[in-house]
Amino acid sequence: MTTSPLAYSTRKDHVEGIHRGAVVVVKANGDLLYNLGNPDYGTFLRSSIKMVQAIPVIESGAAEKFEFNDAALAVCCASHTAADYHVTTVRTMLEKMGLGESALKCGGHLPEDKEMRERLIRLQATPTAIYNNCSGKHAGMLAVCLANDWPTEGYLEIEHPLQQRILELIAEYTELKKEEIPLGIDGCSLPTYFMKLRNAGLGAARFIERGEKEKTPERRLLEAMTNRPEMVHSEGGFDTELIRALNGRCYAKRGAMGIMLFGLRTEEHGPIGIAAKMENGNNKPMPVVMTSLLDRLGLISPEEGLQLERFRKLSVKNWNGIYVGEIKGSEMDS
Numbered sequence: 001m002t003t004s005p006l007a008y009s010t011r012k013d014h015v016e017g018i019h020r021g022a023v024v025v026v027k028a029n030g031d032l033l034y035n036l037g038n039p040d041y042g043t044f045l046r047s048s049i050k051m052v053q054a055i056p057v058i059e060s061g062a063a064e065k066f067e068f069n070d071a072a073l074a075v076c077c078a079s080h081t082a083a084d085y086h087v088t089t090v091r092t093m094l095e096k097m098g099l100g101e102s103a104l105k106c107g108g109h110l111p112e113d114k115e116m117r118e119r120l121i122r123l124q125a126t127p128t129a130i131y132n133n134c135s136g137k138h139a140g141m142l143a144v145c146l147a148n149d150w151p152t153e154g155y156l157e158i159e160h161p162l163q164q165r166i167l168e169l170i171a172e173y174t175e176l177k178k179e180e181i182p183l184g185i186d187g188c189s190l191p192t193y194f195m196k197l198r199n200a201g202l203g204a205a206r207f208i209e210r211g212e213k214e215k216t217p218e219r220r221l222l223e224a225m226t227n228r229p230e231m232v233h234s235e236g237g238f239d240t241e242l243i244r245a246l247n248g249r250c251y252a253k254r255g256a257m258g259i260m261l262f263g264l265r266t267e268e269h270g271p272i273g274i275a276a277k278m279e280n281g282n283n284k285p286m287p288v289v290m291t292s293l294l295d296r297l298g299l300i301s302p303e304e305g306l307q308l309e310r311f312r313k314l315s316v317k318n319w320n321g322i323y324v325g326e327i328k329g330s331e332m333d334s
Contacts (some may be wrong), residue, residue: 004037004330006278007285007292009316011325019285019327021258021278021295026201028209030175034297039198043277044184046192046255048200050137051207051221051263052168052173053190057140058217062147066096070141072089074231075136077252081234082111082131089231090130091140099145104129105156106138106188113234134188141190158183158191167191173203182303187256193259197275200261204273207251208263212271225251231260238287238311245307246300254291257281261291266297272299285327287311292329 002022009017022037024159032039054076057063063073071089080086094101108127120127129135145152146161154160158167170193171178186192211218225232226248231253233239242252242262249265258278265271276289291311294300300308316325 002038002041003279004120005038006276006289007327007329009325009327011284011316014324019278019280019282019289021056021276021289022197022276023276023289024197024201025293025297026198026273026275027269028202028205028273030202032198033269033272035198040196041277042194042196043105043200044186044194044257045200045261046186046257046259047134047137048253048255048259048261048275049170049193049203050077050079050253051218051225051251052169052203053137054140054221055217056144056165058220060144060147062140062143063220066093066143066145068093068096068143070224070227071231072136072140073221074228076140076222077225077251078136078155078255079133079239080136080231081237082116082127082133082135083113083234084116085111086136086231086234087130089117090135090139093136093143094130097139097143099142099152101128101130103142103152104132104134104135104138106134106190108132129320132188134186134190137190138188139285146272156189156191156333163191167193170203173206174199175202183262197277200259201273201275204263204275205271206273207269208265208273211263212265222248223249237291241308241311242290245304254283256283258283258286260286262290266299286316288314288327288329296331 003020004020005018007019008015022041024035024039072093075089108129111131134313182194184192211222228238229243240254252262254260258281260276262274291308314327
């Protein structure tokens, strides 16, 4: 079977829908610790791999050159909601680089943040690229171009030296050859990478492994995400609260179409990577799926688990706000 039930939706006391997908847990040496569904399930990584895409911000010297603080480095790894603190951080990054918002080529969309979205609607303002949930990643990439004396024009294109360097990193982390990775175009117009879940999980584990070493780009990015987790998603967002609950031993990153990568430092297995994919591309069940998995495999402490309690099941409400059911995790038997 390619996929397995990862979560289900109820209405009243009856199951109304089953959310199928696949999950793998991989050690940094490539050993498969656990899987549910096919570990060779193929998918585009979308925004779940942003932490690797942000490595050149450190290795190029751009972070030092433009004095990027923890907030700036964390937003380079983010799919943010365009809350005030996100937009202000990206604007400050661009100002330090001497660039205007027009340099961002990610396209604009209405923010996920309710307050910012309603403000733009009231002002009848067209949301520009800075409100895109990927604007921090794009700002970081522009900084790398400037630090390396590469052209900022065309930084989206796979032929650009920045995208070639990122492709090298993706291949190295996931133990693939560059030419073995099919490419697509992401929602923000950057390249996105197609691969098996087991390779994606390996990449997550290796990011954590390298983050354990002193003075590595991975270590600096992990520190930034740990110190400013609200920049990675938003206050109350699952990525943010998972990073906050595990305080320094993980990163968490969701992507569009129901993909998530999670890297974790464990005492028993060392660095591990988790890759999860919802077959129908629905992101909503992912917090329940991931929390259920962490519980089942004993990867979080009781104290950490308490901080994630609200993600163990999600209420389903109708348009009048009336509670009608829940999304719950499956038993996750392999």
